[in-house]
Amino acid sequence: MLAYIIRRVAQSILVLLVVGLVAFSMFRFVGDPIDNMLGQERTQADIDRLRTELGLDQPFPVQYFKFLGGAAQGNFGVSYRQGRPVSTIIAERAPATLELAAVSGFLAISIGIALGVFTAIRRDGWVSNVIMTVSLLGVSLPTFLIGILLIYLFSVELDLLPSFGRGEVVDLGWWTTGLLTSSGLKALILPSITLGLYQMTLIMRLVRSEMLEVLRQDYIRFARARGLKERTVNFRHALKNTLVPVITVTGLQLGAIIAFAIITETVFQWPGVGLLFINAIQFVDIPVMAAYLMLISVMFVGINLIVDLLYFWVDPRLRADRGGAH
Amino acid sequence: MANLDTSTDTSPSAKPKEPGAIARFRDSDFYWKFTRSPVAMVSFTVTLILVLSAVFAPLIAPYDPFDPGSLNLMNGFSAPGVPNAFTGDEFFLGTDDQGRDVFSTILYGMRISLFVGFAAVMFALILGVTLGLIAGYIGGWTETIIMRIADIQLTFPSILVAMLIFGVAKGFTPVEYRDQMAIWVLIVAIGLSDWVQFARVVRGATLVERNKEYVQAAKLIGRRSPAIMLRHILPNVLSPVLVIATISLALAIIAEATLSFLGVGAPPTQPSLGTLIRIGQGFLFSGEWWILLFPAATLLTLALAVNLLGDWLRDALNPRLK
Numbered sequence: 051m052l053a054y055i056i057r058r059v060a061q062s063i064l065v066l067l068v069v070g071l072v073a074f075s076m077f078r079f080v081g082d083p084i085d086n087m088l089g090q091e092r093t094q095a096d097i098d099r100l101r102t103e104l105g106l107d108q109p110f111p112v113q114y115f116k117f118l119g120g121a122a123q124g125n126f127g128v129s130y131r132q133g134r135p136v137s138t139i140i141a142e143r144a145p146a147t148l149e150l151a152a153v154s155g156f157l158a159i160s161i162g163i164a165l166g167v168f169t170a171i172r173r174d175g176w177v178s179n180v181i182m183t184v185s186l187l188g189v190s191l192p193t194f195l196i197g198i199l200l201i202y203l204f205s206v207e208l209d210l211l212p213s214f215g216r217g218e219v220v221d222l223g224w225w226t227t228g229l230l231t232s233s234g235l236k237a238l239i240l241p242s243i244t245l246g247l248y249q250m251t252l253i254m255r256l257v258r259s260e261m262l263e264v265l266r267q268d269y270i271r272f273a274r275a276r277g278l279k280e281r282t283v284n285f286r287h288a289l290k291n292t293l294v295p296v297i298t299v300t301g302l303q304l305g306a307i308i309a310f311a312i313i314t315e316t317v318f319q320w321p322g323v324g325l326l327f328i329n330a331i332q333f334v335d336i337p338v339m340a341a342y343l344m345l346i347s348v349m350f351v352g353i354n355l356i357v358d359l360l361y362f363w364v365d366p367r368l369r370a371d372r373g374g375a376h
Numbered sequence: 377m378a379n380l381d382t383s384t385d386t387s388p389s390a391k392p393k394e395p396g397a398i399a400r401f402r403d404s405d406f407y408w409k410f411t412r413s414p415v416a417m418v419s420f421t422v423t424l425i426l427v428l429s430a431v432f433a434p435l436i437a438p439y440d441p442f443d444p445g446s447l448n449l450m451n452g453f454s455a456p457g458v459p460n461a462f463t464g465d466e467f468f469l470g471t472d473d474q475g476r477d478v479f480s481t482i483l484y485g486m487r488i489s490l491f492v493g494f495a496a497v498m499f500a501l502i503l504g505v506t507l508g509l510i511a512g513y514i515g516g517w518t519e520t521i522i523m524r525i526a527d528i529q530l531t532f533p534s535i536l537v538a539m540l541i542f543g544v545a546k547g548f549t550p551v552e553y554r555d556q557m558a559i560w561v562l563i564v565a566i567g568l569s570d571w572v573q574f575a576r577v578v579r580g581a582t583l584v585e586r587n588k589e590y591v592q593a594a595k596l597i598g599r600r601s602p603a604i605m606l607r608h609i610l611p612n613v614l615s616p617v618l619v620i621a622t623i624s625l626a627l628a629i630i631a632e633a634t635l636s637f638l639g640v641g642a643p644p645t646q647p648s649l650g651t652l653i654r655i656g657q658g659f660l661f662s663g664e665w666w667i668l669l670f671p672a673a674t675l676l677t678l679a680l681a682v683n684l685l686g687d688w689l690r691d692a693l694n695p696r697l698k
Contacts, residue, residue, distance in 0.1 A: 061524070061528075065528055072544060076544060076547050076548070079548070190679070190680060190683065191676070192630045192633060192634055192675075192679075193634070194633075194634055194637050194638075194653070195653075195672055195675075195676070198653070198657055198660070198668070198672070201660065202660060205661075206660055206661060213661075305532075305533075306533050309532075309533045309535070309536040310533070310535075312536075312539065312638070313535075313634060313638065316637075316638050316639075317657075327539075327543075328638050328639065328640060330543070331539070331542065331543040331546060331640045332639055332640060334546060334547055336547055339543050339544075339547065343540055343543075343544075346536070346540075350531055350532055351531075354531045
């Protein structure tokens with residue numbers, strides 16, 4: 051068991067080292083850093099001095115590990131386009147993305163579970179059929195088209211909600227929030243629905259199929275036979291037992307929400323990290339791209355590691371299997 | 377006895393006529409299922425029409441949207457089917473701000489979308505099938521490494537992988553080639569984000585096939601490993617590959633549109649459907665709805681038709697689901 055955990059952690063570290071190598075190679079080989087930093091009037095002495103100062107005369111592996119060390123401390127260099135430290139820019143942008151992701155996740159889970167339970171209990175009702183059909187449409191529409199469609203309906207035709215930006219934000223010093231002003235809340239509605247819709251349909255379908263499975267089980271029939279109220283049976287007995295897979299799927303989707311925020315943020319010009327990354331690709335702002343690459347990898351590798359280890363901890367069969375195979 | 381005689385008779389006059397390829401196809405189980413599925417027939421027809429009109433875009437399109445000589449700025453913002461107020465020209469689906477015929481730009485845009493989609497899927501298919509065959513047939517360390525990489529890549533959403541690869545590749549392309557190379561970079565990025573499905577399925581099928589008698593027989597007569605993989609195993613694992621390729625095509629078209637919409641895909645000189653939607657979004661508030669609606673509807677129709685076709689293929693080719 052310990053061997054499995056060690057192997058799993060070692061694998062995660064290896065992945066991060068490879069991603070780091072890609073990020074570092076971009077830094078090192080796309081353009082000449084010296085060119086980017088020194089102006090026209092430079093002497094060979096200046097170049098040599100800066101080369102030594104930046105450690106560019108050192109062997110490749112040494113430079114690589116220095117870069118990793120810097121990245122681990124949150125030092126990703128200076129943005130070519132904005133001329134400010136990348137870490138500062140990301141820290142400014144992170145609250146917008148995290149707030150959007152949190153609200154979308156909350157919407158996806160609460161509405162997803164509610165609709166899933168509803169469509170499972172009233173499985174043949176026409177409302178359920180409508181919901182299922184609409185959800186199929188929601189899965190097959192690309193995210194950016196959903197966003198445009200919502201903008202068209204609610205901003206252009208009905209003129210109810212803003213189509214871009216975060217609205218008014220309150221600066222708490224280390225965090226800016228749009229949750230405290232009415233214009234900030236209004237601005238959140240369309241982007242969070244756009245971002246959460248896919249996960250919502252996913253959770254809804256999952257809860258529905260799990261519920262249908264559970265409702266067939268004997269203990270549900272016994273609960274009914276005991277004369278328990280329908281509501282007690284559905285929520286206390288059935289729903290509780292469907293939640294384990296829902297929690298794991300939701301955990302894994304957490305990373306997907308942050309990744310898909312790139313698309314939503316571009317559609318709604320939401321000033322978050324995703325929009326920053328897209329602009330960085332457009333203008334080939336290497337330090338920002340490298341930083342985003344590293345951050346998102348750390349996040350994904352971390353989430354997957356945690357989910358894997360949780361599985362391992364929850365399910366004893368997995369432990370026995372692994373032990374037998376090796 | 378009489379029966380035996382006719383079947384062994386080798387004289388040319390008495391030989392029963394071999395059915396041709398088309399006749400055999402018409403007689404097949406596959407064709408029978410196809411003619412009994414309205415969804416399959418409709419989605420196949422729609423896909424075929426769209427693909428053909430993309431291929432023959434230069435013949436069908438009434439204007440060449442990329443020939444500056446044929447453009448008249450006065451024609452800008454013509455509504456669909458209404459004669460332009462200044463020039464009196466009429467455009468079936470209207471024009472955009474520069475007076476380009478929307479119908480023509482859609483045809484040319486679909487050409488690029490489909491080209492990128494097909495090329496990316498081919499790239500993913502070749503890479504994935506090769507690695508899957510090698511992993512399944514050779515096994516050992518090679519298999520572990522290939523499948524580990526596949527597992528790791530699978531934990532990242534493929535659109536994110538494509539975006540990251542596109543960004544990295546763009547960084548490494550010299551500035552003067554960036555626009556020119558963008559389409560190829562896009563193909564490689566989408567292809568690399570999508571090979572895992574192929575590799576996993578082919579590896580699984582190869583693991584089953586490699587222990588069958590015909591493979592052992594081929595080994596015994598001394599055929600080399602590459603020949604066994606390509607000539608003997610490959611044909612037997614192709615039907616799931618076809619299914620994945622069709623579904624991947626729909627996904628690749630959407631991925632390309634998404635990237636181009638975000639402005640990190642097809643360059644402005646070669647607008648795909650995604651680029652057209654990006655341009656059209658700018659006119660959402662000023663009321664020129666046709667610049668956005670028609671490319672978006674085309675993209676949806678195309679993706680939906682290919683997707684439904686893929687779903688049907690999966691059901692038709694998978695005997696386990698019967």
